[in-house]
Amino acid sequence: xxxxxxxxxxxxxxxxxxxxxxxxxxxxxxxxxxxxxxxxxxxxxxxxxxxxxxxxxxxxxxxxxxxxxxxxxxxxxxxxxxxxxxxxxxxxxxxxxxxxxxxxxxx
Amino acid sequence: xxxxxxxxxxxxxxxxxxxxxxxxxxxxxxxxxxxxxxxxxxxxxxxxxxxxxxxxxxxxxxxxxxxxxxxxxxxxxxxxxxxxxxxxxxxxxxxxxxxxxxxxxxxxxxxxxxxxxxxxxxxxxxxxxxxxxxxxxxxxxxxxxxxxxxxxxxxxxxx
Numbered sequence: 001x002x003x004x005x006x007x008x009x010x011x012x013x014x015x016x017x018x019x020x021x022x023x024x025x026x027x028x029x030x031x032x033x034x035x036x037x038x039x040x041x042x043x044x045x046x047x048x049x050x051x052x053x054x055x056x057x058x059x060x061x062x063x064x065x066x067x068x069x070x071x072x073x074x075x076x077x078x079x080x081x082x083x084x085x086x087x088x089x090x091x092x093x094x095x096x097x098x099x100x101x102x103x104x105x106x107x
Numbered sequence: 108x109x110x111x112x113x114x115x116x117x118x119x120x121x122x123x124x125x126x127x128x129x130x131x132x133x134x135x136x137x138x139x140x141x142x143x144x145x146x147x148x149x150x151x152x153x154x155x156x157x158x159x160x161x162x163x164x165x166x167x168x169x170x171x172x173x174x175x176x177x178x179x180x181x182x183x184x185x186x187x188x189x190x191x192x193x194x195x196x197x198x199x200x201x202x203x204x205x206x207x208x209x210x211x212x213x214x215x216x217x218x219x220x221x222x223x224x225x226x227x228x229x230x231x232x233x234x235x236x237x238x239x240x241x242x243x244x245x246x247x248x249x250x251x252x253x254x255x256x257x258x259x260x261x262x263x264x265x266x
Contacts, residue, residue: 017222030230030261032207057217066203066211066230068179074226075214 004099006087012079013107020051020059022087023072024097030065046071046091053103054083079105146250147236151209152202161240161250166199168239168251170229177231177261184214184239186223186249194245195219204235211237219244230261 007021024046031043043065051059058077077085087099146152146161169183186196201211214225223241231237234256241249 028230030207058220060215060217061227062213062215064211065208066201066206068228068230072226072228074224076220076222076224078221 004087004097006085006099006101008085008101008103011104011106014079014105016079017076018079018103019074019076020085020101021072021074022051022099023070024049024089025070026091026097028063028065028067028069028071032065044092046089049073049087049089051075051077052086052088053077054081055086079103081105146238146252147204149202149204149209149238152238152240155200155202155210155240156248159248161248163250163252166239166241166249166251168237168253170237170253170255172254173256173258174231175258177233177257177259179228180231180255180257181226182229182237183224183226184241184251185225186241188221188223190219190221190243194243194247196223196241197244199223199225199239199241201229202238202240203229203231204237205233206230206235207232231255231257233257233260 004022004024009018012018026046027044028046029041029044031041033041035041045065045067046063049061049063050057059075061073063071082105083103085101085103088096089098090096165186167185167187169185170180174180182201184199184201186199190196196216198213198215200213202209203211211229212227216223229237236252236254239251243249
């Protein structure tokens with residue numbers, strides 16, 4: 001589905017707060033807009049976004065039409081073990097998207 | 108010639124004045140912050156609070172005081188720690204006073220998080236107040252209010 005960009009630090013120390021930034025390409029159609037022929041464009045926003053750290057959910061965002069198109073999220077998680085961050089989201093049309101990032105924990 | 112002897116003091120005084128002036132300017136440019144104003148009347152917010160009275164002051168909601176484009180307004184919500192055992196933030200919800208869908212977002216922390224600091228971009232249908240509500244694992248409820256003037260509203264209502 002939608003393309004996305006993820007940014008996490010290349011290397012972090014155990015116990016540090018890790019800044020995670022993600023931006024997802026999605027129109028976040030509010031359902032209040034009309035097309036050129038006057039027909040209402042169906043509402044379709046990303047309704048749920050989940051970030052998992054080594055399989056465990058650490059951050060969940062439930063979004064709606066109040067979030068700007070191409071949603072951007074920035075949050076923090078606590079570094080424990082090296083491993084994988086997986087991001088998954090689903091919109092109201094049922095379309096899913098995902099992204100992966102690896103986190104290297106030193107010390 | 109006597110005048111030339113005094114400049115060190117005069118210039119120090121002037122410097123203080125400049126610093127003070129700068130501080131006043133900086134204070135005026137600070138983004139909208141939570142204050143002790145009562146919560147705006149939003150039915151969805153009342154339903155979410157379910158009779159609980161949130162504490163104001165600890166949760167911080169940063170939105171620009173003036174937003175040119177309501178289609179994308181930078182939003183930051185922070186809750187300074189440290190959090191006692193069993194007192195971590197479990198969720199933060201955002202409510203808009205004027206949007207057709209008042210509940211804009213809800214963020215959840217399935218595991219305790221040391222640093223609660225979320226940034227995103229919101230849509231705002233006109234000048235209004237925005238409320239953030241944080242719920243802690245122990246049941247405490249915190250809120251923050253930010254007032255935003257929106258020059259160009261997000262066309263959320265089709266007008």
